Amino acid sequence: MNVLQEIPALNKEIGDQVRSYINQLTKPVGSLGRLEEIAIELAEMTASPFPSVTPPGVIVFAADHGVAKEGVSAYPQEVTAQMVLNFLNGGAAINVFSRQIGAKFTVVDVGVATDLKGEGLISKKVRYGTENFCEKDAMSIEEAKQAVAIGYEQAEAMITGGIKCLIVGEMGIANTTASSTILALLSGKEIESLVGKGTGIPDEKLAHKRDVIQRALSARNPDVNDPLDILSKVGGLEIAAMAGAMLAGASHRIPILVDGFICSVAALIAKLFNPRVVDYMILGHRSKESGHQVAIDMLGKQPLLDLGMRLGEGSGAAVAFPLLQFATKMLSEMATFSSAQISNRHDPSL
Numbered sequence: 001m002n003v004l005q006e007i008p009a010l011n012k013e014i015g016d017q018v019r020s021y022i023n024q025l026t027k028p029v030g031s032l033g034r035l036e037e038i039a040i041e042l043a044e045m046t047a048s049p050f051p052s053v054t055p056p057g058v059i060v061f062a063a064d065h066g067v068a069k070e071g072v073s074a075y076p077q078e079v080t081a082q083m084v085l086n087f088l089n090g091g092a093a094i095n096v097f098s099r100q101i102g103a104k105f106t107v108v109d110v111g112v113a114t115d116l117k118g119e120g121l122i123s124k125k126v127r128y129g130t131e132n133f134c135e136k137d138a139m140s141i142e143e144a145k146q147a148v149a150i151g152y153e154q155a156e157a158m159i160t161g162g163i164k165c166l167i168v169g170e171m172g173i174a175n176t177t178a179s180s181t182i183l184a185l186l187s188g189k190e191i192e193s194l195v196g197k198g199t200g201i202p203d204e205k206l207a208h209k210r211d212v213i214q215r216a217l218s219a220r221n222p223d224v225n226d227p228l229d230i231l232s233k234v235g236g237l238e239i240a241a242m243a244g245a246m247l248a249g250a251s252h253r254i255p256i257l258v259d260g261f262i263c264s265v266a267a268l269i270a271k272l273f274n275p276r277v278v279d280y281m282i283l284g285h286r287s288k289e290s291g292h293q294v295a296i297d298m299l300g301k302q303p304l305l306d307l308g309m310r311l312g313e314g315s316g317a318a319v320a321f322p323l324l325q326f327a328t329k330m331l332s333e334m335a336t337f338s339s340a341q342i343s344n345r346h347d348p349s350l
């Protein structure tokens with residue numbers, strides 16, 4: 001398995017066909033707005049004039065972060081493992097939303113800090129959480145590679161199983177600290193604008209979180225052009241796996257519905273591996289986490305929704321998923337002016 005497998009170019013020819021077909025559907029030209037653009041994007045990604053996004057697949061990657069010891073989250077580290085059990089029992093928001101959208105759902109332990117068992121859990125633990133990257137590298141290069149490969153393989157398994165749209169979620173206490181650190185490095189921006197409250201730390205803890213990130217950046221000093229160096233120095237195992245999963249989606253022409261802050265940072269890591277991966281991404285929502293807008297701008301995308309969500313798990317992407325279905329159904333089920341015998345005269349000068 002080669003995570004750097006080639007990603008096919010978008011099929012612009014089919015995109016052009018679909019653009020003119022949409023103009024024959026029984027509606028004023030352009031009147032379904034963004035849905036029309038989504039339909040064209042999905043056609044270009046899948047190289048199909050009538051793309052389908054069902055069933056979608058949701059993979060939640062869970063891992064722990066040594067930097068949690070610095071007191072950067074509103075919740076204790078053990079919540080990561082406890083939430084994995086909640087995912088397996090079907091009680092988390094992403095379980096509810098996955099059922100709602102008819103998604104295939106899996107949870108992968110790629111680095112939770114404790115031993116975990118449970119029916120349905122995919123155990124691919126690379127290590128028991130990362131090191132505290134204020135003190136030492138989060139993981140070795142070899143471990144980072146392993147985590148990326150695990151993500152790639154898990155997404156490929158879902159794709160072989162027949163999913164037509166990929167949603168990648170995460171669970172990892174303190175992973176907004178890892179994500180903001182990566183984003184500070186990639187964007188070169190002042191960390192003030194990139195560090196948010198994550199699970200909800202109080203205002204007075206924000207300065208401490210920024211300080212932790214600043215210290216980590218100077219102590220680790222990763223190579224901004226090298227995704228494996230970044231992941232090994234300040235990364236998270238679930239962030240690495242998410243990047244791998246997105247690379248797999250793109251290489252199989254599967255549209256990727258990107259979730260919030262952590263997922264967007266993982267998308268930027270995937271982009272460093274292969275810039276073309278971004279062509280296969282649609283951004284589900286704008287997270288409330290400060291810093292997400294910077295990541296969104298760096299991906300060059302417009303989020304579909306802005307609901308003030310900041311949960312993670314893939315939840316924002318799952319909520320946005322029906323919009324992709326609306327777009328594909330518009331294409332496959334609407335009548336054309338000629339099939340419905342409706343006169344198609346419009347005079348732009350009127």
Ligand SMILES: O=C(O)c1ccc[n+]([C@@H]2O[C@H](COP(=O)([O-])O)[C@@H](O)[C@H]2O)c1
Pocket residue numbers: 072073074075170171172173174175176177197198199200201259260261262263287288289309310311312313
């Ligand atoms: O996806 C987001 O935009 C998002 C924003 C804030 C927090 N989270 C979730 O909250 C956890 C990380 O928050 P924290 O405060 O522990 O760094 C992690 O499990 C994420 O899934 C997720």
Ligand SMILES: Cc1cc2nc[nH]c2cc1C
Pocket residue numbers: 075079083170171172199311312313
């Ligand atoms: C309860 C809880 C659920 C989550 N899901 C994703 N991140 C989370 C963080 C917490 C604290």
